[in-house]
Amino acid sequence: MVDFYENHNANVHRGVHTLSLEATELYEQGRERVANFVNAKESSEIIFVRGTTEAINLVAYSWGLNNLKKNDEILVSLMEHHSNIVPWEITAKIRGFKINYANVTSDGILDVKDFENKINSKTKLVCLSHVSNVTGMVNEIKKLSKIVHDHGAIMLVDGAQSVPHMKVDVQDLNADFLVFSGHKMLGPTGIGVLYGKKELLQNMSPFQGGGEMIKDVVFDPANQRCNISWNMPPWKFEAGTPNICGVVGLTAAIKYLEQVGMDNILAHEQALTKYALNGMKNLGKIMLYGPMNSNKCGIITFGLAELSSHDIALLCDSYGVAIRSGYHCAQPLHQIFQLQSSARASFYLYNTIEEINRFIEVLKEIQTL
């Protein structure tokens, strides 16, 4: 990123001067790299956005507003992050379609039977997280995607918590849309990705208007209006100057993750999680939430008796351990768990067994307070 700003800083797809061509080359190389990373058929299926939230909003507004109407239904799960609930509630109010919510068990596992029961011929779209940001539970997207497509619906997969941690193959999963964020995978903030199948993207309306996303803007003197034709995807969805340096940073992050190996990263996280769970189970006042099986990523959500999650987080912070507290932007799942909030420890490829030991030592101290 430093090299970009020092040596190649210019806008993309605009100028014919060397700097602009270099910036464009880096930007489009990044798109190729991302496409390869998630095994998209072609790079035009990769749209750069600010993050997962913007990607879901893009689908909700560009696809949802044009394809969902009264009497249509969509299916969303109760384990979703608010970013995969709120855009659909907003667009449902505008278009009048129905949102069904698939239940989650008290263990934090998707109720697949309820999921199947709530898909019908009216269902046009299913929105589901690949991995829960609260419990780390991995949903069986490939199996669920088949159910969705058998009913003639399409599927949006929230990969914010899966793409950074495991090999994700959009063709194997048969995901129609996949969304994820750069900042959760060693990249910078403010850059994210929407993958969409080419035929869907081609038929979608633009999300925002501006430069780059248009082919022509021709003024018609007779009507005193401009006639506009859209650019091809992905540029149709990238109005204005994009976050070029963000793409450069995301590309570097992906290169690094690929060098380490996604399978190695997942194995490391699962080993840390198992180790941490074993240590935490022995703490007297601990309450662990979510599934405890091996089908989860490096997330442990917990509470300590008589302490609020914020107390736990502030106490951990006093010892130099950073954890999250609150709803984690997933209030409906906390309603299922009957929790006011929860504390969450999460691990990534840079965490070590020594850090887990320290974390457990801190929890031991905290529970004696």
Next chain:
Amino acid sequence: MSSAVADYIVRIEGTCGAESDIIVVLKFDKKDQALEKILKKATLKNKIADIIYDLTYGEYSFRFYANGKIIFRGITNKQTLNKILDDLLI
């Protein structure tokens, strides 16, 4: 909140979750002075290794962390919080 008290504070944040807790983040160079004042007016219930202070003031309980963060519990009203902070820090 008086301007004298505001001078101690970097930020006040409501917590995420169903609990009505508020976290007050103090300026790093003012936190020790703030603690000194608070300890004169609030009731100290428990102290752990000069890192954590469990306190009450009137009907309200709060916890002071030596790194300059205070968590007030069960306060939803901003005016109530401002009054407590004024009482404690002036």
